[in-house]
Amino acid sequence: MTIAGEILRYDLDRESFEFVDWVQEDVDRYGEVALRRLIGGIGFGFQELLDRQPCDDPAGRFVINTGFLTGLPKNGLPSGCTRTYIEFNSPVKEKNGRFGVGYAAAGGLCGPHIKSCGIDGVVLEGKASEPVAVMVDASAKRREVELVELDPALSTFETIDLCFERGYRGSVVVGPAGFNGVRFSSVHVSYMPHDHVRAAARGGPGLVLARMNVKAVAFKGSQDLFPKPKKLKEDFSDWLKGINRELSSGSSTEKYKRHGTWGGNWAYLVPLKALPAENFRRFDSEESYRLDPEYLVSKGWSISRKGCACPIMCWKIPKDPSGETLWKMDYENVDLLGPNCGIYDIHILSEAIRTCDELGLDAMSTGGVIGWFFEHNERKGTGPTFGDGEALLDLIRKIAYREGEGAILSEGVRKASEKLGDQDIAMQVKGLEGAAYPFWSNLGYAFALRGACHTSLGTYTVGISNPDKVADATWWAEQIYKAIPTSMICQMTGACYFTRRVLVPELPRLVENLLGISAGRDEIEQAAYQSYVLARMIDGLNGFSKEDDRLPERAFRFSTTEDLLSETRKLFYEKMSLDADGRVTAQTLSTFKMEELSPYIA
Amino acid sequence: MKVVFYGVLRSLAGTREIESNSETLGELLDELSQKFGEKMAKLLRDEDTAEGLTVVYNERVLPRSQRGRIRFAKDDVVKLLSPIGGG
Numbered sequence: 254m255t256i257a258g259e260i261l262r263y264d265l266d267r268e269s270f271e272f273v274d275w276v277q278e279d280v281d282r283y284g285e286v287a288l289r290r291l292i293g294g295i296g297f298g299f300q301e302l303l304d305r306q307p308c309d310d311p312a313g314r315f316v317i318n319t320g321f322l323t324g325l326p327k328n329g330l331p332s333g334c335t336r337t338y339i340e341f342n343s344p345v346k347e348k349n350g351r352f353g354v355g356y357a358a359a360g361g362l363c364g365p366h367i368k369s370c371g372i373d374g375v376v377l378e379g380k381a382s383e384p385v386a387v388m389v390d391a392s393a394k395r396r397e398v399e400l401v402e403l404d405p406a407l408s409t410f411e412t413i414d415l416c417f418e419r420g421y422r423g424s425v426v427v428g429p430a431g432f433n434g435v436r437f438s439s440v441h442v443s444y445m446p447h448d449h450v451r452a453a454a455r456g457g458p459g460l461v462l463a464r465m466n467v468k469a470v471a472f473k474g475s476q477d478l479f480p481k482p483k484k485l486k487e488d489f490s491d492w493l494k495g496i497n498r499e500l501s502s503g504s505s506t507e508k509y510k511r512h513g514t515w516g517g518n519w520a521y522l523v524p525l526k527a528l529p530a531e532n533f534r535r536f537d538s539e540e541s542y543r544l545d546p547e548y549l550v551s552k553g554w555s556i557s558r559k560g561c562a563c564p565i566m567c568w569k570i571p572k573d574p575s576g577e578t579l580w581k582m583d584y585e586n587v588d589l590l591g592p593n594c595g596i597y598d599i600h601i602l603s604e605a606i607r608t609c610d611e612l613g614l615d616a617m618s619t620g621g622v623i624g625w626f627f628e629h630n631e632r633k634g635t636g637p638t639f640g641d642g643e644a645l646l647d648l649i650r651k652i653a654y655r656e657g658e659g660a661i662l663s664e665g666v667r668k669a670s671e672k673l674g675d676q677d678i679a680m681q682v683k684g685l686e687g688a689a690y691p692f693w694s695n696l697g698y699a700f701a702l703r704g705a706c707h708t709s710l711g712t713y714t715v716g717i718s719n720p721d722k723v724a725d726a727t728w729w730a731e732q733i734y735k736a737i738p739t740s741m742i743c744q745m746t747g748a749c750y751f752t753r754r755v756l757v758p759e760l761p762r763l764v765e766n767l768l769g770i771s772a773g774r775d776e777i778e779q780a781a782y783q784s785y786v787l788a789r790m791i792d793g794l795n796g797f798s799k800e801d802d803r804l805p806e807r808a809f810r811f812s813t814t815e816d817l818l819s820e821t822r823k824l825f826y827e828k829m830s831l832d833a834d835g836r837v838t839a840q841t842l843s844t845f846k847m848e849e850l851s852p853y854i855a
Numbered sequence: 856m857k858v859v860f861y862g863v864l865r866s867l868a869g870t871r872e873i874e875s876n877s878e879t880l881g882e883l884l885d886e887l888s889q890k891f892g893e894k895m896a897k898l899l900r901d902e903d904t905a906e907g908l909t910v911v912y913n914e915r916v917l918p919r920s921q922r923g924r925i926r927f928a929k930d931d932v933v934k935l936l937s938p939i940g941g942g
Contacts (some may be wrong), residue, residue: 464865483934503894504893504894504898507863507894508862508939509939512862512866512939514939514940516862517863518939518940520861520865520936521862521937524861524917525909586937646934711940712905712938713905713940714905715904717909717938718904718916718938719904719918720916720919721918722919736905754906
């Protein structure tokens with residue numbers, strides 16, 4: 254199997270660890286191991302959190318894991334599959350002192366290094382006495398784990414470089430923002446030293462890990478320990494070569510290769526007047542062309558491509574006509590720290606994104622909260638407002654170090670607006686600041702697993718491209734229900750989200766050959782639905798219900814109304830066999846064939 | 856009729872816009888597929904609700920249900936876009 258079947262459980266209170274056969278554990282506990290657990294990612298990780306619910310302190314358990322496809326082509330796996338997943342109770346998703354479920358994910362090279370330690374992941378428990386790195390060394394005959402004290406003030410870049418210098422090429426690290434208590438602080442995942450890191454940013458994993466006094470979790474593996482495919486059919490390797498060719502040069506990934514998410518979305522959302530600007534109050538900014546890669550190239554810029562050991566190479570790195578190379582540009586960060594804050598100077602934007610990465614902030618949430626703050630200041634008539642680049646950079650540092658107004662903003666837009674007012678323009682769902690797509694065209698945000706997140710429920714463009722359907726609750730409920738399997742499976746397998754059009758239809762063959770299990774498309778879809786149900790179970794145990802499946806006031810425009818959302822909610826709950834409050838019941842577990850978890854909702 | 860390409864479609868076409876005499880959307884997509892090759896053809900024929908081709912006809916997004924009914928006139932402008940997600 255391309256999973257190890259082992260997990261490292263580390264108890265930080267006792268400084269003790271064991272490598273556990275989790276497959277056998279599941280068999281002993283439930284009679285069998287569920288397909289969702291074998292596929293991995295959130296399908297594995299959410300279940301690890303179940304027996305800690307309800308949760309009044311997220312800093313108790315933290316899961317870092319992989320999927321069955323996580324690895325490299327040299328491991329006999331498809332290209333574009335390097336994902337590391339993080340599961341935790343999310344500090345931003347708070348309700349009455351309890352915390353709903355969260356996850357984050359990133360490419361990079363950490364995931365393959367985790368598996369080359371002969372494990373599928375790590376489950377951390379408790380709290381270390383000092384800020385430490387948990388160093389997992391599987392390069393010698395006997396696997397060792399040691400704690401090494403680290404300075405919590407080190408930047409994410411410095412921490413990753415330090416791990417590299419000691420031979421630990423895979424690492425998950427926290428920046429100073431996490432140790433300073435920023436609610437939406439990220440963790441960063443290693444790629445190469447002195448180079449662009451990858452952020453697993455959403456929902457505040459950096460704060461959780463920092464509260465457990467863990468600055469880094471680092472991996473030094475051995476290729477001999479990387480799990481091997483279980484049962485390969487003769488023609489599988491040739492077939493896989495065809496899949497890799499499609500990923501590297503086929504039409505399904507062409508847009509990511511050529512334009513990345515930044516150029517691709519600019520070329521889609523700007524002509525449709527759907528690019529969020531000024532805290533989501535405008536979608537037709539006249540200045541957006543200044544950040545259009547096509548415009549920049551026409552002015553003598555060049556834009557190079559790079560990727561996470563992946564042929565799609567979606568990273569876009571601009572170089573200005575003087576030869577200065579800027580930071581890596583992804584759409585969400587460019588829009589939310591850019592037009593959403595009224596900023597159109599790409600040099601300022603590059604510095605803003607780089608600073609978020611360096612200090613360990615979720616750049617999307619940072620853009621969301623500063624955009625809101627600029628509009629709040631405009632309303633009250635004092636303080637920096639839209640377009641103030643100097644204030645943007647200053648506020649990012651103040652948030653990371655919780656200085657001045659940064660202390661309030663570091664709590665996220667929901668908490669900040671509860672304290673300062675203007676909650677009507679706080680663009681968040683369940684405490685998570687919105688992704689850079691219009692809220693009015695995406696009712697799915699109300700039901701997305703993480704909050705106002707586009708990848709945890711992929712309905713973010715359907716409203717824009719289907720204008721004749723957007724007032725129809727039945728259509729919306731169907732779109733949201735239909736989006737769940739692909740959205741969830743992309744957070745499970747280890748494959749990059751951008752491979753989904755190629756790899757998701759091929760999962761039965763991949764599961765059969767790499768896990769040695771015969772599972773049809775329906776069974777794989779069911780495993781994905783189960784992961785969504787698990788998340789709602791955890792949220793339900795923490796008091797989340799119907800009233801939290803909502804949208805911010807500013808979302809209600811054009812055909813999007815409270816009544817439409819209310820009707821969609823009712824129909825979606827029916828489709829999912831949830832009760833009228835949106836909670837998981839015995840009926841839900843029966844519908845999705847996960848009755849073994851019924852003791853948790855009893 | 857003027858046909859304007861955006862994003863990956865513009866890259867594959869190698870031009871910002873062209874003139875076409877096609878009378879229906881089906882004819883237009885056939886014409887463009889023949890002219891610009893297989894990758895363009897696949898993107899133009901992508902019917903996925905979320906990620907398939909978006910057609911803007913005289914400044915309004917053309918619903919999928921109406922795509923078969925449109926008859927183009929000489930001064931019409933058709934914009935072709937391909938959604939992208941993530942980032």
